[in-house]
Amino acid sequence: xxxxxxxxxxxxxxxxxxxxxxxxxxxxxxxxxxxxxxxxxxxxxxxxxxxxxxxxxxxxxxxxxxxxxxxxxxxxxxxxxxxxxxxxxxxxxxxxx
Amino acid sequence: xxxxxxxxxxxxxxxxxxxxxxxxxxxxxxxxxxxxxxxxxxxxxxxxxxxxxxxxxxxxxxxxxxxxxxxxxxxxxxxxxxxxxxxxxxxxxxxxxxxxxxxxxxxxxxxxxxxxxxxxxxxxxxxxxxxxxxxxxxxxxxxxxxxxxxxxxxxxxxxxxxxxxxxxxxxxxxxxxxxxxxxxxxxxxxxxxxxxxxxxxxxxxxxxxxxxxxxxxxxxxxxxxxxxxxxxxxxxxxxxxxxxxxxxxxxxxxxxxxxxxxxxxxxxxxxxxxxxxxxxxxxx
Numbered sequence: 001x002x003x004x005x006x007x008x009x010x011x012x013x014x015x016x017x018x019x020x021x022x023x024x025x026x027x028x029x030x031x032x033x034x035x036x037x038x039x040x041x042x043x044x045x046x047x048x049x050x051x052x053x054x055x056x057x058x059x060x061x062x063x064x065x066x067x068x069x070x071x072x073x074x075x076x077x078x079x080x081x082x083x084x085x086x087x088x089x090x091x092x093x094x095x096x097x
Numbered sequence: 098x099x100x101x102x103x104x105x106x107x108x109x110x111x112x113x114x115x116x117x118x119x120x121x122x123x124x125x126x127x128x129x130x131x132x133x134x135x136x137x138x139x140x141x142x143x144x145x146x147x148x149x150x151x152x153x154x155x156x157x158x159x160x161x162x163x164x165x166x167x168x169x170x171x172x173x174x175x176x177x178x179x180x181x182x183x184x185x186x187x188x189x190x191x192x193x194x195x196x197x198x199x200x201x202x203x204x205x206x207x208x209x210x211x212x213x214x215x216x217x218x219x220x221x222x223x224x225x226x227x228x229x230x231x232x233x234x235x236x237x238x239x240x241x242x243x244x245x246x247x248x249x250x251x252x253x254x255x256x257x258x259x260x261x262x263x264x265x266x267x268x269x270x271x272x273x274x275x276x277x278x279x280x281x282x283x284x285x286x287x288x289x290x291x292x293x294x295x296x297x298x299x300x301x302x303x304x305x306x307x308x309x310x311x312x313x314x315x316x317x318x319x320x321x322x323x324x325x326x327x328x329x330x331x332x333x334x335x336x337x338x339x340x341x342x343x344x345x346x347x348x349x350x351x352x353x354x355x356x357x358x359x360x361x362x363x364x365x366x367x368x369x370x371x372x373x374x375x376x377x378x379x380x381x
Contacts, residue, residue: 008176043185044178
């Protein structure tokens with residue numbers, strides 16, 4: 001009872017759509033705890049039948065790359081065309097590629 | 098890269114992709130269909146049509162009035178998330194009310210108030226918007242003002258717990274329409290109860306202030322609990338919620354509700370019905 005905050009923590013919401021394979025980030029919301037965050041996500045992000053599964057994670061639990069590191073992290077892959085699988089022919093009936 | 102990054106792959110990156118492919122399930126605009134369109138509404142043998150209609154009216158009115166009350170939270174809830182959650186619950190109950198009022202009207206058309214010749218108002222709307230307070234059959238519990246958030250949570254908890262237990266039994270009702278309404282409502286009510294139960298626990302274990310308000314709110318709601326009847330299944334669930342939260346059952350005397358309604362219903366109806374009554378020939 002000593003730890004009373006005026007604001008609820010922020011959660012990031014991931015929804016797996018009916019047609020989707022992966023959970024996709026759809027937005028964020030506030031909730032008093034993890035379980036209520038799932039309920040809130042259900043109400044806010046799946047009320048038009050968008051999803052079949054929900055993940056929520058506290059925003060402050062996410063470790064993100066920093067914009068300052070952008071160049072060392074991402075630029076070196078730009079000129080290495082041989083890493084891209086563009087030299088294969090993909091058959092028409094292979095889904096989800 | 099173009100050949101590996103197909104349009105189909107794009108779709109799987111969006112939880113919302115494909116939503117607008119088929120618009121049939123959206124309620125764009127107005128002109129809603131009869132909720133019982135295509136359903137056989139013949140009253141089964143051995144069931145008294147008037148009794149069935151009166152019963153559906155009672156269940157429908159409970160849902161309609163609580164839906165209207167919960168809608169009052171729109172734009173006023175403590176948080177955006179709670180706003181949407183309460184509106185969702187209100188919409189679920191409104192859906193139940195439409196089906197039940199339509200069922201009541203089909204089983205006993207004499208219940209439906211008379212409207213001017215040629216009025217396009219469907220029977221369920223006539224029942225909702227053109228009856229006076231004395232003709233409503235809802236329990237007083239649902240017509241009381243919302244009070245604070247704790248009171249709203251306590252009311253949703255008690256109401257949905259009793260209604261869920263009742264709907265479970267109604268899945269064996271001889272009337273196929275009422276059975277179908279009950280089956281559809283079970284999932285909705287299970288969520289309402291879960292939502293309110295979690296909030297009950299959160300408020301009980303929150304701060305001294307949230308605890309104080311919750312206990313006061315529960316006492317308020319508890320005094321009207323007898324209106325929902327004796328229901329062992331519901332009472333067991335409520336006892337569990339109270340035990341988990343460490344909240345004692347309030348020792349309050351049941352409020353006498355003999356003689357129908359409180360003054361709050363009249364005001365609620367005035368607001369709910371004013372536009373429909375001003376335009377009895379209106380098409381919505």
